[in-house]
Amino acid sequence: MTWQDAKDALARAELAIIPTGSFEQHGPHMTFEVDSARAYAFGKLLAERLYPRVVLAPPIAFGVSYHHMAFPGTITLRPDTFQSIVYDVVWSLREHGIQQFLLVNGHGGNKPSLDVTAVRLRHELGVRVAWSSFTMLASEVKKARVKSEVTGHACEGETSQALYLAPHVVKRERITRGATKGYPYKLLGKGNNSGIVVPFTFDEITDNGALGDATLASAELGKELIDAALGKAVEFLTDFMDKNAHARSRRGVKAIDA
Numbered sequence: 297m298t299w300q301d302a303k304d305a306l307a308r309a310e311l312a313i314i315p316t317g318s319f320e321q322h323g324p325h326m327t328f329e330v331d332s333a334r335a336y337a338f339g340k341l342l343a344e345r346l347y348p349r350v351v352l353a354p355p356i357a358f359g360v361s362y363h364h365m366a367f368p369g370t371i372t373l374r375p376d377t378f379q380s381i382v383y384d385v386v387w388s389l390r391e392h393g394i395q396q397f398l399l400v401n402g403h404g405g406n407k408p409s410l411d412v413t414a415v416r417l418r419h420e421l422g423v424r425v426a427w428s429s430f431t432m433l434a435s436e437v438k439k440a441r442v443k444s445e446v447t448g449h450a451c452e453g454e455t456s457q458a459l460y461l462a463p464h465v466v467k468r469e470r471i472t473r474g475a476t477k478g479y480p481y482k483l484l485g486k487g488n489n490s491g492i493v494v495p496f497t498f499d500e501i502t503d504n505g506a507l508g509d510a511t512l513a514s515a516e517l518g519k520e521l522i523d524a525a526l527g528k529a530v531e532f533l534t535d536f537m538d539k540n541a542h543a544r545s546r547r548g549v550k551a552i553d554a
């Protein structure tokens with residue numbers, strides 16, 4: 297887009313989609329940009345479905361990735377930096393008239409920052425904001441179709457998504473199983489549901505940077521996962537925009553009265 301294109305798009309759009317990703321190792325078979333490429337591609341599909349009510353921002357292509365720093369090439373932002381970038385992108389688009397936002401997140405390490413930032417954006421800037429780690433929207437398909445015992449990174453599910461959404465990030469001839477070692481502390485189980493949180497690093501839990509069994513991945517499975525997530529995201533956003541358009545016009549009336 298040029299600024300003239302953007303002027304037209306921003307005048308008709310109610311909501312901006314902002315993809316958030318990372319630049320981090322993804323095992324022996326995928327490149328650093330996986331999370332950013334998936335989030336951007338998902339954002340594009342979502343924007344196509346909801347055109348002309350939404351605009352798509354460029355992806356925030358770095359995230360919070362300390363836990364992958366043992367693997368050469370990974371670049372991390374400090375949580376403060378990541379939060380500031382998200383905040384400033386939203387602030388800028390709000391200056392251009394957008395009042396509603398969906399952050400489409402492709403990277404688990406960004407979640408705590410997105411939680412904090414969404415609260416700040418709502419209460420400091422007065423915008424309506426939601427964020428989604430969109431893979432979670434496909435949990436039913438994942439439960440039914442993904443066979444690996446362990447998932448979560450460069451795994452069967454993520455590699456399938458990448459094969460469908462951004463095949464250029466996958467080196468097919470190098471696809472291999474994760475060399476998973478398990479979490480170091482007994483009570484943690486799979487590391488995220490025990491009620492105890494210990495920040496861990498990926499070299500502590502896998503030797504090759506991958507989890508699960510990516511040899512089971514396919515573009516077909518990726519499409520199933522993404523179609524399911526897309527359906528839910530479209531349903532949510534339509535409802536979100538309908539309800540917040542009303543809230544905004546009420547606020548607008550108040551402002552005029554004042």
Ligand SMILES: [Zn+2]
Binds near residue numbers: 330331402449
């Ligand atoms: Zn990833």
